[in-house]
Amino acid sequence: MPTLLDTYSSPAGRHDELLDDGGTVRSQWRPLIARLEGLGLDGICARAQLVSDSIFSDGISYNVHAEDHEAPHAWELDPLPLVIAPEEWKYLASAVAQRASMLNAMLGDLYGPQHLLAEGLLPSALVFGQPSFKWPCVGIRPPGDVFLNTYAVDVARGPNGKWWAIADHTQSPAGAGYSLQNRIILSKTFPDAFRQLQVQPLADFFRTLLDGFSRLAPTDGEPPLIVLLTPGPGHESYFEHAFLARYLGYPLVEGRDLTVRDNTVYLKTLRGLRRIHGIFRRLQSDLCDPLELRADSAVGVPGLLAAARAGRVLISNALGSGVLESGAIFGFLPGIAERLLSEPLAMPSVASWWCGEAAALDHVIEHLDELVIKPAFSDMGQPAVFGHNLSGAERDEMIAKLRAQPHAYVAQEWIPMSQAPVWGGNGLQARTVGLRLFAVATGNGYTVMPGALGRVAASPHQEILSMPRGGISKDVWVRASSPVRRVSLLKRRLGVIDLVCGGTDVPSRVGDNLFWLGRYTERSEATARLLRATLSRLSTGDNDDESSLPDLLAACHHMDILAQAPESDATDDAIEKDVIAAVCDPTQIGSLANMSQQLVYSAGQVRERMSSDNWHALNRMSRLFDQPFQSVGQALAAVDRTMLDCISLAGFALDDMTRDEGWRFLILGRRIERLYRLAALIEVVLGYDDDARERSLEWLLETTNAIVTYRARYRRSPEVLPVLHLLIFDDTNPHAVVFQINQLDIELDRISRDVGHPRVDALSVMRTALNQFDLTRFEADDTREACHALAAVLAKIAGDTSALSENLHERYFTHTAPDVRKH
Amino acid sequence: MSAIRYHLLHDTIYRYTHPVSESRQMIRLSPRILEGQRCLSHRLQIDPLPSRSEDWADSFGNLVRTIDLESSHEHLLIRAESWVELTPPEHTEFDASPTWEHVRDTLAYRAGRALSPEILAASPFCFESPHIRLKREFAAYALKVFTPGRPLLAGVQDLMARIFNEFTFDPEATDVATPVTAVFAKRRGVCQDLSHVMISCLRSIGLAARYVSGYLLTLPPPGKPRLVGADATHAWVSVFCPGAGWFDFDPTNNTTPRLEHITVGWGRDFADVSPVRGVILGAGSHTLDISVTVVPESEFSLIYENGTSIDLMT
DSSP, X not given: OOOGGGGOOOOTTSOBSSBOTTSOBOGGGHHHHHHHHHHHHHHHHHHHHHHHHHHHHHTXXXXXXXXXXXXXXXXXXXXXXXXXXXXXXXXXXXHHHHHHHHHHHHHHHHTTTOHHHHTTSSOTXXXXXXXXXXXXXXXXXXXXXXXXSEEEEEEEEOTTSOEEEEEEEOSSOOOHHHHHHHHHHHHHHSHHHHHHTTBOOSHHHHHHHHHHHHHHSOOTTSOOOEEEEOOOTTSTTHHHXXXXXXXXXXXXXXXXXXXXXXXXXXXXXXXXXXXXXXXEEOSOXXXXXXXXXXXXXXXXXXXXXXXXXXXXXXXXXXXXXXXXGOGGGGGXXXXXXXXXXXXXXXXXXXXXXXXXXXXXXXXXXHTGGGEEEEESSTTSOOOOEEGGGOOHHHHHHHHHXXXXXXXXXXXXXXXXXXXXXXXXXXXXXXXXXXXXXXXXXXXXXXXXXSSOEEEEOSSTTOOOOOGGGTOEEEEEEEBOSSOOOOOOSSOSSOOGGGOOOSOSSOBHHHHHHHHHHHHHHHHHHHHHHHHHHHHHHHHTTOOSTTOOHHHHHHHHHHXXXXXXXXXXXXXXXXXXXXXXXXXXXXXXXXXHHHHHHHHHHHHHHTGGGSOHHHHHHHHHHHHHTSSOOOSHHHHHHHHHHHHHHHHHHHHHHHHTSOOSHHHHHHHHHHHHHHHHHHHXXXXXXXXXXXXXXXXXXXXXXXXXXXHHHHHHHHOSOOOHHHHHIIIIIOTTOTTSHHHHHHHHHHHHHHHHHHHOOOOOXXXXXXXXXXXXXXXXXXXXXXOHHHHHHHHHHHHHHHHHHHHHHHHHIIIIISOOSTTOOBO | OOOEEEEEEEEEEEEEEEEESEEEEEEOOSOOOBTTEEEEEEEEEEESOOSEEEEEEOTTSOEEEEEEEOSOEEXXXXXXXXXXXXXXXXXXXXXXXXXXXXXXXXXXXXXXXXXXXXXXXXXXXXXXXXXXXXXXXXXXXXXXXXXXXXXXXXXXXXXXXXXXXXXXXXXXXXXXXXXXXXXXXHTEEOHHHHHXXXXXXXXXXXXXXXXXXXXXXXXXXXXXXXXXXXXXXXXXXXXXXXXXXXXXXXXXXXXXXXXXXXXXXXXXXXXXXXXXXXXEEOSSOEEEEEEEEEEEXXXXXXXXXXXXXXXXXX
16 A cells, blocks of 8 residues: 555656655655545545535635626635745745835835836836826825735745745735635644644734724724725625625625715715725726726726825725736846845845846847746736747747837746645645735734645646636645644634624615615516506407507506507507517516516625525526517416516515515515506506596506405496595505505604614605595596596606605615715 | 917816716816916806815826715706916927937936936826827838937927828717727827827837827808807827927827917826716716817907906906
8 A cells, every 4th residue: 555655756857845855755744744644545535525525615716707607616725735844934924024015115106206217226117108007096195105005925936945926916915815714624624733733823914904904094083994895796706805804804895885975985874874994905906996097997986096195095905006016027126125125135036037128138039938928018918928839930920029019028037836745636746836925014014924825736737827727726834833822813603792683784785776676576566467467458359449458558658668659550460569579578678578687687786685585586587588479378478477476576575584774675665666656557547538447447456456355345347436445545455555655654764763864754745645635526427527636646646756766765875865974 | 479368168068868966077177387378267167066176186287176066966067267378489490309219218218227307207108008009000100200310309290290191180980989009090080099199109119208188279261250169179299308398299280389279288198188087876878068169369359249257367
């Protein structure tokens, strides 16, 4: 039976992380290897399974393509950690802290006095030519002059065991959350080895990060409120954003959740605007403010830059800090370190030649075969080209490009990177490995996370390490020279104090989407009922003078369901075509298909609040109109299906959802929509001539779901007075106008008590108008005047309902009502 | 020639199909103060009244007003009105300027060579920017006139003439989103496009050139009176000559501006000096009407018979 080490062999000419030149295990690894040998290959297999089970149950993902419909790619973590000796760590930590200090000072200079450019220490092309240099940020001093609150650097080891910096991440470095997640999993997988190796904990690093933000954020004496700003669930690292937000205790927000007023940033919540003092952004600078940066950004916060300029908010990292991410500056860093820090650069960058210097260009063309050519500017979107892969015409073209635009290219030396063991299923395999190290600003320089995101090539001969290309990650264990104290920011178990009841601070965006989900569900259902009544009259072919079909068609048009008013001489075929289009044409505003789309969209915006049962109904709904319908029968089936799904959604809302503030807005949306549609529809019928009105009572009861009640009560064919009473004045009928008004009253009362806003009062006027209406007027022989008067009352109610909706929108969602409070 | 005064009236009107509940706008309509250009008076009127406004200068020194509107509105009117006085620049002998290669080499990076303040200040205008590309085809086009040893300003004048002769002014050919490479391929466009082409050519051979935004006095058709709103905003190019400063060239009219070009601001390209840029919160779409009137002082009372909208301050 082979031992574990027998399965491992590493290619020559590379540094090996596990074995020294003589083939013996390096001392920092020995306790781990001994432990693994003890487990045996089967034992390690079992642990590897534990690792993938944890990843699955925690839902850790990295969206390779970050497209909405793509299933998230599960995170890959090698069960074997990479072990780093204490003395080696001391060097790495101090070199990375120094590099962070230097880059921070560079940003201060480039967005300030620009001494580095004036003194010729850095070419202006690599600053002003860089699209990530943000002109609107020139002159902005961030709180405490810290531009880089967080920093990451990719490092790798060359054949002689020396570390090299490969790439700097100064914009919004990703990966610290993933390395924390890796650590949580691996420390559980090999608990005794973890203890025995005295691995340094990561929690202190995150505590330093929290302290730094709290200390630097301009709070004017308020308790600091810091948010994590994400581009949203479509982003490749959304999992990390959500994980970090939870770990750090920061609200996870999108750009739409924030607003800038008086150069101050606020979080829009249903309870009002809450001032934000700091933003931990996971959004590149470009996208952060559509007013001053990229105008087409839909995920930013208009005015954010002005707030930063006014010193009213901490943004981490400072906007514009991405300018230092180009490898083209590497060659200038030693001189800059001397100038800014008065000390030599501790860790070299991979040797680089920026072709904008004539001598460098000559060198690059002469040594093309040994070099990797990369774009110097971040927006060029060209891949790195290995010189030795070029021949003939390709090679000539590359040289021509270099000569034509030398400033746009940088050439880098190719480093054969070190190898580390990964678990291959039945033994160890050697793979190229690199580390991403993280630093955070302290009051006095930088502290480096004792650990890293280890990145391993996906296959044995691959050189490129990148998560988007399907790489594997590794936990990195930095050994301490003395026993370590274990702390975590995640509580082991929740206490009574952690119990959450209802939701506090529901973002306005959530309330807004739930409100519209309520409105669209109700609107879809009402539309489906009208279309069903219409379709069933179409399908019977019952087209004599007594038919109410023309009245129904007119009503559908009034309610914006039919695109055109029906013409009196239209053929049956033409009418049928129009009605079917009103069911299934998603491009037609007001059609059932269009309505369902809006409904599904609103639901998608509050995905996390919907149970999977809801999603069954919603998914069905979104597929229902994929194919156009030909026949009335098909259309009828779709209409029935939609009605049932809407009823299910209504049932889930009443039975399944927690009654927090968000839920109240869902119910408000339903009631407002129903009130509006009832008032508008009855108004239409009241406007018909006597015959048409009489004919329409039947379908009016049918489409307002009141026909059964009517028949049970009166046992005769519909008459105007009892129908109007049932549909408008009967406060026991859940489909009556007055019922909606009463329910709205209760809900609005509750909301204003919960969220502390003054009552929105539009309902008493409606109720008074109805109370004062004398129903005996319908006992007259000629009811035309009574119809006219009641129609006017209903028209006013419909108008006031729209105004109420607008008012709620301004007060709770956009916070633009005149008396909006800031706190 | 002595000083000449102009009255400028620039109205921008947005009409929204649906009420807008929140709006934030950045306005760059205030003429800069320069050698040869004085701004005698200036006023920005905004309707509806903003809930907040702030005046500041951007990174290129242009005057900006940021306004916030936080209550529902269905239109936005921005009226900029100014009196500006121009004095003619001194005559420059273009043939006496340094060679273009000398200028290029002065701007180029050499390790450890310090940059004088004027070179550092010109450097932002040497590279690509949102609307400017550095490409071999632009360089080749420029090198046809920038022959070896050609004095810088004489070369720029030739380039301007070449663009003027070979490009057709055509408002239908492009829109604000047309890339400069497409304008170059079509050989058609408006003042903004021709300026972007000329800047791309100059920067592609290592020179510093910036985009100037402003107004041009237009002459009414022969026999016709001057009309309110008949003018438009204009754009041209400014080129850096070490030791001598910046020189303006207008490729749309093949002229070096003297007394008919009024400068509002400048930047790397149009994106830096867009007159009104904003973000609104609201559904629906909008229509935009812009009306510009440039009137020499001598014709002012003729045009605005019913009195002035603002008084001339002297």
